Amino acid sequence: MKLIPSALVLALAGVLAAPVAMAGDNDERAALSRQLVDRWSPHVEEAHHQPGGQWAGEMAPLLDAVSIDDLRKAAAAPDFEAMNDALLGKAGDGDSTDALGQVDGDLVYVPVPPCRLFDTRVAGGAIAANTVRSFDVTAVANYSFQGGAATNCDGVGAAGSFAAAAINFTVVTPSSAGYMTAFPFGGTQPLASTVNYTAGSIVGNLSIVQLDQGAAANELSIYSFAQTHVVADIVGYYINPQATAIQCVDTADTVTVVAAGATANSVAPACPAGYTQTATNCESSTWQMPFVYFSGGTCSAQNNSASSANLRSSRTCCRVPGR
Numbered sequence: 001m002k003l004i005p006s007a008l009v010l011a012l013a014g015v016l017a018a019p020v021a022m023a024g025d026n027d028e029r030a031a032l033s034r035q036l037v038d039r040w041s042p043h044v045e046e047a048h049h050q051p052g053g054q055w056a057g058e059m060a061p062l063l064d065a066v067s068i069d070d071l072r073k074a075a076a077a078p079d080f081e082a083m084n085d086a087l088l089g090k091a092g093d094g095d096s097t098d099a100l101g102q103v104d105g106d107l108v109y110v111p112v113p114p115c116r117l118f119d120t121r122v123a124g125g126a127i128a129a130n131t132v133r134s135f136d137v138t139a140v141a142n143y144s145f146q147g148g149a150a151t152n153c154d155g156v157g158a159a160g161s162f163a164a165a166a167i168n169f170t171v172v173t174p175s176s177a178g179y180m181t182a183f184p185f186g187g188t189q190p191l192a193s194t195v196n197y198t199a200g201s202i203v204g205n206l207s208i209v210q211l212d213q214g215a216a217a218n219e220l221s222i223y224s225f226a227q228t229h230v231v232a233d234i235v236g237y238y239i240n241p242q243a244t245a246i247q248c249v250d251t252a253d254t255v256t257v258v259a260a261g262a263t264a265n266s267v268a269p270a271c272p273a274g275y276t277q278t279a280t281n282c283e284s285s286t287w288q289m290p291f292v293y294f295s296g297g298t299c300s301a302q303n304n305s306a307s308s309a310n311l312r313s314s315r316t317c318c319r320v321p322g323r
Contacts, residue, residue, distance in 0.1 A: 032063075032075045033060075033071070035075050036071075037052075037056045040055075040083065041056055043080055070087060071087075074086035107163055107164065107239065108238065108239050108242070109236055109238055110159070110237050112154045112156055112234065112237070113154055115143075115149050115154060116147070116148040117135065117143050117233065117234050118135050118147050118148045119146075119229075119230075120231070121172065121229045121231070124146060124147065126227050127180075127222065127229070127230060128224075129178075129226050130225060131223070131224065132223045133222055134220065134221045134222075135218060135219075135222070136219065137218075138159065138219055139158075139160070139161065140156075140157035143157070153234060159237065162213075162238060162240070163211060164208055164211055164238040165234055165238070166206065166207075166208050166234065166236040166237065166238075167182070167207060168204055169182060169222075169232050170202065170203070170232075171195050171201070171202070172229040172230070174199060174226045175199065175226045175227040177198045178196075178224065178225030178228075179195065179196045180194055180197070180222055180225070180230060181194050182194045182207060182209045183220075183223075184212040185219050185220055185221045186212050186214065187212065194209075195207075197226075199226075206235070208238075246318045246319065246321075247319055247321050248317065248318040249316075250316050250317075251269040251271065251272075251315045253313065253314045254266050254268050254314070255312050256312075257308055257311075258309055258311050260306055260308055261304070262302075262303055263292070263300065263302045263303070264301065264311055266301075266312065266313035267297055267313060268280065268281070268298070269314070269315070270315075275317035275318060277297060277315045277316070277317050278318045280294045280297050280298070281314045282313055283311075283312040284301055284303075284309060284310065285310040286305045289305065294313075297313065298313065299313040
């Protein structure tokens with residue numbers, strides 16, 4: 001556990017708004033607060049070298065400010081980290097990674113220069129009134145067969161099956177007033193319109209459209225109320241999130257000579273710019289030099305051997321590539 005509780009409490013105390021107390025809450029809040037302080041003060045003294053009484057005093061504003069539900073979760077937490085999460089409002093019935101977004105639903109946007117996917121004036125002819133026509137968007141070497149660009153649109157066609165696309169739809173000279181709707185191939189046509197038009201008009205609209213990711217060649221369908229030509233230019237697409245391996249490096253060692261019977265601290269070199277420390281690494285040159293503390297890049301040890309020994313410290317530092 002690398003968070004210092006007092007720093008956490010002081011940071012939170014200034015930003016959390018105190019809720020309106022409900023009848024009967026005060027007695028329960030006092031009992032839960034006492035339970036938390038009694039349970040975790042010894043841990044704070046042992047793990048963080050901070051007097052338990054001081055920590056309890058700093059906890060008071062936070063324990064008065066958090067909701068009673070979060071206080072109950074904190075009191076029932078199985079470990080110190082889970083207790084802190086509950087007081088931060090991060091605890092819940094589901095996976096704590098919810099706070100970072102749903103990895104199975106969040107999408108990554110990839111912009112591309114505007115490129116033509118299809119043009120019914122060039123291929124296929126006007127879409128008949130009250131009918132649906134479908135088009136190919138992904139896994140396409142070039143889009144000329146449906147009136148589009150004779151390329152893969154800067155990698156759009158080679159990007160594999162993606163979930164959605166940002167497309168500028170232009171309706172050209174419809175036969176009467178009406179609307180067109182774009183939707184995933186094979187899906188249910190929504191009631192909402194993508195472009196509203198009048199007879200003989202040329203009007204466009206940028207829309208983000210979900211695509212079918214099944215095995216069919218087509219991914220996009222268009223319904224038109226009136227007979228009309230439609231032109232579609234893609235400006236970006238949304239891919240499913242990809243797992244990214246983090247990059248980690250260890251710093252050089254700081255070597256501290258510890259005399260026989262003495263204690264010493266060894267502070268590791270700082271992480272490179274752009275990296276975040278994830279671990280403190282401590283080594284000694286003798287089995288008789290136990291570590292009494294290691295955190296934040298600092299290693300503390302006592303040399304119980306009969307001669308001097310080396311205490312080495314380093315940090316493991318990580319980052320997400322490209323960040």
